[in-house]
Amino acid sequence: DRRRSGETKLVVCWSEKKKRISQDLMTDDTVQSQASFLRLYYPSQNTLNSEETQWIPRKEYYCGLSEFLNMYRVVGERLLQYYFGSVICPAKWNTAFKPGEKYPLIIFSHGLGAFRTLYSAICTEMASQGFIVASVEHRDKSASATYYLKEKSSWEAQEEATSDIEEEWIYYQRLKAGEEELPLRHKQVQERAEECIRALNLILDISSGKQVTNLLSLNFDWTLLKDSVDTNRIVGMGHSFGGATVIETLSRESKFKCGIAFDAWMLPLDDEVYHKVQQPLLFINSEKFQWATNVMKMRKLGKQNKMITIKGTVHQSFPDFTFLTGQFVGKFFKLKGEIDPNIAIDICNKASLAFLQKHLGLKKDFDQWDPLVNGEGQNVIPGTNINLPPDQPESLD
Numbered sequence: 022d023r024r025r026s027g028e029t030k031l032v033v034c035w036s037e038k039k040k041r042i043s044q045d046l047m048t049d050d051t052v053q054s055q056a057s058f059l060r061l062y063y064p065s066q067n068t069l070n071s072e073e074t075q076w077i078p079r080k081e082y083y084c085g086l087s088e089f090l091n092m093y094r095v096v097g098e099r100l101l102q103y104y105f106g107s108v109i110c111p112a113k114w115n116t117a118f119k120p121g122e123k124y125p126l127i128i129f130s131h132g133l134g135a136f137r138t139l140y141s142a143i144c145t146e147m148a149s150q151g152f153i154v155a156s157v158e159h160r161d162k163s164a165s166a167t168y169y170l171k172e173k174s175s176w177e178a179q180e181e182a183t184s185d186i187e188e189e190w191i192y193y194q195r196l197k198a199g200e201e202e203l204p205l206r207h208k209q210v211q212e213r214a215e216e217c218i219r220a221l222n223l224i225l226d227i228s229s230g231k232q233v234t235n236l237l238s239l240n241f242d243w244t245l246l247k248d249s250v251d252t253n254r255i256v257g258m259g260h261s262f263g264g265a266t267v268i269e270t271l272s273r274e275s276k277f278k279c280g281i282a283f284d285a286w287m288l289p290l291d292d293e294v295y296h297k298v299q300q301p302l303l304f305i306n307s308e309k310f311q312w313a314t315n316v317m318k319m320r321k322l323g324k325q326n327k328m329i330t331i332k333g334t335v336h337q338s339f340p341d342f343t344f345l346t347g348q349f350v351g352k353f354f355k356l357k358g359e360i361d362p363n364i365a366i367d368i369c370n371k372a373s374l375a376f377l378q379k380h381l382g383l384k385k386d387f388d389q390w391d392p393l394v395n396g397e398g399q400n401v402i403p404g405t406n407i408n409l410p411p412d413q414p415e416s417l418d
């Protein structure tokens with residue numbers, strides 16, 4: 022919550038029992054066949070001396086965000102920087118990885134207009150519970166902002182006598198007036214799925230001991246991750262557009278054992294994908310975002326999937342902004358629902374853990390939250406709160 026001093030700190034409401042830390046990794050397609058950009062959250066030893074993790078690490082993200090939110094660029098950028106510039110993420114930066122066991126791996130996909138750092142409430146909790154989480158930053162122009170590091174041509178480097186690496190920022194691509202949304206979103210969801218699969222392969226390479234060069238010159242010893250990924254326990258997870266990305270990714274890569282979609286936005290998915298997804302899915306929906314055709318598409322994916330709706334939640338109950346404003350601003354911008362955001366994210370995380378224990382065969386105590394996955398509990402509804410037309414007989418699907 023906002024302190025009187027104006028210093029904003031992301032209220033760390035998670036059990037501090039285990040430290041989790043984060044690290045950024047960017048590789049490019051010149052050195053590796055895996056061009057990836059991701060923030061890695063993972064279990065660490067309880068070391069004290071470590072820096073804080075910047076929640077929004079570069080000012081260009083504020084610029085992109087204000088564009089995406091249709092704010093006046095200068096005003097928006099300064100306002101967002103003023104309010105959120107000092108927020109730190111509830112994870113220690115770059116402390117030693119806790120080797121010695123194999124961890125299940127989650128590949129996380131952000132929503133439209135978001136980017137890799139905005140879902141730390143979910144990612145840090147998963148890391149605390151013994152998962153490695155790779156939160157991918159998509160370069161399909163659906164992110165508010167993202168960047169590449171490019172080798173400068175030797176001429177430029179000499180000319181400016183600066184380092185031979187330069188940043189190339191790309192911003193959210195607005196729909197042009199009269200432009201059809203579907204073709205763009207369909208192309209983007211395919212690109213996003215490829216990026217998730219490349220990120221998976223990059224992490225698997227690192228776990229198999231392959232040398233990777235991190236273009237972000239950070240002093241992190243990636244060899245610590247050797248033999249640390251349980252290659253039979255790979256999960257896709259995502260919010261909204263990221264939920265559709267999970268489905269597209271699972272339909273292409275059978276290494277993913279199951280998927281979890283938070284308030285999935287199904288529009289970008291082609292009819293072809295529905296019969297290609299064999300893996301089990303958990304849909305965790307908000308009360309306010311969903312609509313009949315969207316939920317009906319989720320149902321088309323197969324009866325063995327699970328769906329719950331968390332009462333009193335909105336679309337923004339899943340990203341971190343829901344924790345960062347007071348009641349008035351939060352309600353006004355639909356960043357908060359009726360339910361306390363900490364309770365909502367707690368239900369979301371516990372239901373996810375129970376689903377993952379079941380489908381990954383984990384040996385933990387997450388099955389204590391099985392009732393949540395069945396929609397039993399005071400803040401959850403089994404399935405959806407949206408009135409659907411009577412179930413089409415299979416033949417007409």
Ligand SMILES: CCN(CC)CCN(C[C@]12C[C@](c3ccc(C(F)(F)F)cc3)(C1)C2)C(=O)Cn1c(SCc2ccc(F)cc2)nc(=O)c2c1C=CC2
Binds near residue numbers: 135340354355356
């Ligand atoms: C006006 C722009 N118009 C663009 C199409 C609609 C904008 N919009 C609703 C918003 C995002 C909102 C937001 C954020 C953040 C502040 C802040 F002030 F706190 F920073 C305020 C207000 C404005 C709630 C959405 O797009 C909703 N949405 C999202 S929101 C993902 C996101 C984006 C930015 C974030 F910082 C955090 C999370 N991800 C999706 O995949 C999909 C949709 C809709 C369909 C598919």
